[in-house]
Every structure is written in C-alpha cells, then in structure tokens.
Amino acid sequence: MKLIEVVNVSKSFKGIQIFNQANAVFEQGNIYGILGPNGSGKSVLFKLICGFIKPDQGDIIIHPSYRSRRADFPQNFGIIIDRPGYAAGLTGFENLKRWAEIRNQIKDEDIKRTMRVVGLDPDARQKMKSYSLGMKQKIAFAQAIMENQQVLILDEPFNAMDVDSVKVLRELLIKYKQEGRTIILTSHNEEDIELLCDQVYQIRSHKLVPVNTMAKV
Amino acid sequence: MTKTHYFYIGYGLLCLLGITSPLLNPWEGATTVWDRLYLKFYGVSPYGGFSLLSFLFYSIIYTGFLYQFQLFLTDYLSGRFYYTAIRYQSLARWFIHLGWQMSYKAACFLVVLATVTVLIGLALGDSPELTVSVLSNLTVIQLLIQFLLNGWLQLMNGLMIVFITAWVFKEPSYNLIAMGLLTIAALPVLNAGGWLPAGLNSTAYLSGQWEDLILITMKLVVYLLIQLVVIAVLFKRKNIAFY
Incomplete structure (x- = not known):
C-alpha cells in the first residue's frame, strides 16, 4: 500500500x-x-x-x-525533526507525560515502559537541562514511539x-x-x-x- | 540557577522597587492603596503629562512580561513545537491551547501585581478605603477595570505581536525590535489619541468617564481580533520552519 x-x-x-x-x-x-x-x-x-x-x-x-x-x-505519525525539543525544567518522564496528555491515549505505565525500552530510568528526578545530548535524543525517540505510532x-x-x-x-x-x-x-x-x-x-x-x-x- | 532564573529574580525586584519607591509619582494627596495603584501604574498618555520614571517603570513591567514570553517562544518553536503540534493535528487547536495558557498567565500576572501593590500599600500605612482620592471622579471599579481588563487586553495584544513576529520572521532578534517599537509607540508624541495598541492600560488614560474607559477596551478588542485574523491567515499559508 x-x-x-x-x-x-x-x-x-x-x-x-x-x-x-x-x-x-x-x-x-x-x-x-x-x-x-x-x-x-x-x-x-x-x-x-x-x-x-x-x-x-x-x-x-x-x-x-x-x-x-x-x-x-x-x-x-511519530516524528523526530530538527533537534530534541523539551522543557528544560522538567524531568524526562514529565516531558513525555505532557505530550501524552494531548491525545490521552496512553497511561503513565506506558510512558515508563517506553522510557525503559530506550534506555532511560523513568523514575529519575534529573531535570532534562542536565541530560546529556544522547539522553535528550532518547527522549525524542521515546516521544516518537510511545503512542504506538504506525x-x-x-x-x-x-x-x-x-x-x-x-x-x-x-x-x-x-x-x-x-x-x-x-x-x-x-x-x-x-x-x-x-x-x-x-x-x-x-x-x-x-x-x-x-x-x-x-x-x- | 539558569539565566532565566536570574531574569525572573531581577524582574521581580524591579517590580517591587517601583511599587515601593517614593520617587515614582509622589503625590501629597495620596492616602489610599488605590491611589498607590493609580500612581505607580500611571504609565504614559497624551493627556496627563509625561514622567520619564513613570514611563520607564511601565515599560519595564509590561515589556518584561512580553520578553519572558519571547524567551519561552524561541525555545518552544525551535524544538517542542513539532512534537506538540502533530499531536494536536491542527495549528488552530494547538494555538488555542497556547493562547489559553498565555491569557491565564497574563491574568494571574496582573492580579498578583495589583494584590502585591495593595498589600505593600497597607503595610506602608495606606488607607484601605475604597476611593481614589488623587482623581476625584474616578472610582475604584473603573481603576480595576483599567488595570485588570484593559491591562489583560493590552498584554494579549503584546503577546500576539510577539507571536506574529516570531512566526513571520523566524528569528528571535526581530522580536526585540518589535518590543522596542511597541515601547516607543506608547510615547504620547506617537500615540496621540491612543489609536495604537501600546500603553493603553496606563492609568494615565483614566479620566473618570466610563466612555473613555470603554473606548480603550473597544480599541484593544478590535486590535486583538485583527491580530487573530492575521494569525489565521499565517496558519493557512503554513510555512513552519523555525530558527
């Protein structure tokens, strides 16, 4: 198709x-x-x-x-365009939760599972402003896949x-x-x-x- | 501490300094907390004389608020925007959400500013009596409508101009120019008659006549509607590639 x-x-x-x-x-x-x-x-x-x-x-x-x-x-559609975008003062989980709340299709546990899949700790209290570039990229990857985008x-x-x-x-x-x-x-x-x-x-x-x-x- | 935190701390201190300073619009007959609100946010108008200090304080307070939105918008549009907008699936839905957030923040900002001014006035011994003694025919209700409603409309006008500038030019530096122009446009020599949407929430525009107050509200509403139409046209053209 x-x-x-x-x-x-x-x-x-x-x-x-x-x-x-x-x-x-x-x-x-x-x-x-x-x-x-x-x-x-x-x-x-x-x-x-x-x-x-x-x-x-x-x-x-x-x-x-x-x-x-x-x-x-x-x-x-799940996308990564230009560069990882995020709210610097929030944790990775909080950033993903904000995006997830827009469509309200997934639960917190789904977000956490996606974070583990990409190699991030969902319970970490670290704000994204102190993430490494690779970790920020993983958040971008996670938001692109967390809602089961096709x-x-x-x-x-x-x-x-x-x-x-x-x-x-x-x-x-x-x-x-x-x-x-x-x-x-x-x-x-x-x-x-x-x-x-x-x-x-x-x-x-x-x-x-x-x-x-x-x-x- | 980030640069943004330093900005907020400096901005908050400047607001407090202006509200408490005896140098900003001193008036011998001022006795009530509402006199303080009127005098500290006197701003600028073609009718009530010009005070540089008053104009500077007005510019710092309101341009500062627009500047923090510009900082947020620059960061937002260069990254988070794509991931957020595609989830809303519609630019209009995304913008309504953003506009709602901004209008809520603008309203909170004005309520906090008025509350802090009144509380500081009470702490400094001002009378809580519900009168504005420095302008005999002005009521507290009119003062609050000018400060809160017209203040909110004026802020929303500024926010929309910042948004349109960011959307069209896609460069943060253009917004600094836009905010500078808005500040200059508030000057009496450029805004004779108050036909530009700049500085119209200054309490200096108050005469005690309801007609004058309502005219300001109408001007700001009309400008806001025009700005929303411009945004709708820009969204229709869809040329979204930032920074």
Whole structure:
C-alpha cells in the first residue's frame, strides 16, 4: 500500500532551490533511508511530509487512513525533526507525560515502559537541562514511539547515542517493520542505512533519486 | 540557577522597587492603596503629562512580561513545537491551547501585581478605603477595570505581536525590535489619541468617564481580533520552519 507519495514537489527558501520536481513513493511496512549532505533538504522533506510546510508546486499525498478531516497534520505519525525539543525544567518522564496528555491515549505505565525500552530510568528526578545530548535524543525517540505510532519519520534518530543504545534501537525499528510499521529515517552513519533500510533515496540535484542500498553504501 | 532564573529574580525586584519607591509619582494627596495603584501604574498618555520614571517603570513591567514570553517562544518553536503540534493535528487547536495558557498567565500576572501593590500599600500605612482620592471622579471599579481588563487586553495584544513576529520572521532578534517599537509607540508624541495598541492600560488614560474607559477596551478588542485574523491567515499559508 502506498502510504506517502511525493509527486512533482518543488520547494525553495529565499530563492534557494531545495527540491525541483521531486518524486518518491513510501510503501507501508518498509524502512526507507534518506541520504544527502548537510543542507540538501532532508529536514525540509520531513516537514513537507508531516504538513509543516507546503510545497511550492506538486503534492504530498498521505494515505486517507492517516489523515483526518480538518487536520493540518497526519495522524499516527511519530516524528523526530530538527533537534530534541523539551522543557528544560522538567524531568524526562514529565516531558513525555505532557505530550501524552494531548491525545490521552496512553497511561503513565506506558510512558515508563517506553522510557525503559530506550534506555532511560523513568523514575529519575534529573531535570532534562542536565541530560546529556544522547539522553535528550532518547527522549525524542521515546516521544516518537510511545503512542504506538504506525509511521515513524526520524531525522538522525541515533544522533549522539552510545553504541549499545544504537544496537537496541536498531533492533526495535526492525521489529516495528516486521509488525508492518513504516519508517523513514536519515542517518550520517552508513551502517544504519545498510542494516535497516529496504530502500534509499538520495537527494541529488534537488530530486529524490532511488539508489540501490548496497551500491550506495 | 539558569539565566532565566536570574531574569525572573531581577524582574521581580524591579517590580517591587517601583511599587515601593517614593520617587515614582509622589503625590501629597495620596492616602489610599488605590491611589498607590493609580500612581505607580500611571504609565504614559497624551493627556496627563509625561514622567520619564513613570514611563520607564511601565515599560519595564509590561515589556518584561512580553520578553519572558519571547524567551519561552524561541525555545518552544525551535524544538517542542513539532512534537506538540502533530499531536494536536491542527495549528488552530494547538494555538488555542497556547493562547489559553498565555491569557491565564497574563491574568494571574496582573492580579498578583495589583494584590502585591495593595498589600505593600497597607503595610506602608495606606488607607484601605475604597476611593481614589488623587482623581476625584474616578472610582475604584473603573481603576480595576483599567488595570485588570484593559491591562489583560493590552498584554494579549503584546503577546500576539510577539507571536506574529516570531512566526513571520523566524528569528528571535526581530522580536526585540518589535518590543522596542511597541515601547516607543506608547510615547504620547506617537500615540496621540491612543489609536495604537501600546500603553493603553496606563492609568494615565483614566479620566473618570466610563466612555473613555470603554473606548480603550473597544480599541484593544478590535486590535486583538485583527491580530487573530492575521494569525489565521499565517496558519493557512503554513510555512513552519523555525530558527
């Protein structure tokens, strides 16, 4: 099933062309990698897919089962975009609880379980302002998955994480894929792309070019 | 202690200093706590003369409140926003939630400011009598409406301007310029007639006439509605990529 289609999308910022007639298709149940140098438009692509920005031309088509009427953004999407965002004066659990309260779909125990999965102690009283970058990244990862989101849009999900955590979370993403979830991620680590992705798109000449995973890396 | 904590401590001390200072708008005939509220938050208007100290205190109090919102917004929009907005699924729903939080904080801020002023007045020996003796035809009710209701509307106008500036320019530095312009726009020479939404909650605008008071309320409500329309248009355009 085609879950997300990028159709002839063009986008520029302040006269700088990011995408020009770019096309891509993301099917359900696969893991996709997006490659490209810094500033090539990986984050822009994710913001386009999530509805945070509109294409100048072309369309982003999201499968109807992930859209609801009068909504600006797709539903059931877990995202990491730009950088981990958090309230510095709250603990990791408190931050996650605030997000969870918006949709009110999960209980405290679900949040705690997710925190343990990503390698964080849910009962720690440490405020997020004193978290390491890797711990902040784990909170970002936790908020993207804690509500059982079926589509994960992850910009550099393993950034600053230790080797063991990366290994655990890679296995988690593979398990999610087997469950039928769809994952689109970027990574500067070629190993992540090689191990995880079924298909890779490279941003080249303002287009999304499908590349053979092994050939690319 | 973070920079934000130092800001709050410094801001709180400046508020207390202004409320207690005998140098800020001294008036021989002032006897009640309501006189103190009127005089300390006299601010600025084209009608009642100009006092630099009064203008500075007004600017510090109200621009300080907008500045803390700007600090919050800069941090919020650069990170948490995406994870929050996608859960609301709608910019309008997200904004209503944010607006509700901000309007609640603005109301609390004004209530605390008025309460602290009255309590300090009582502690310094001011009379609790329900009269404003420095302006004979002004009632306490009118003073409170100007301070709390028009004060809240004025703060909401400032908050919306900060929000719109952050949304459009996506750079925190533009908000400092916006707040500077708002402060300057409150000056009598620029706001003759009080047609700009700046400084209109100064008690200097009070004449004791209900019509004048209601006119200020109406101006602030109209500006607030215009700002909400601008925000709705910006949301429609959807170009969300911050900092």
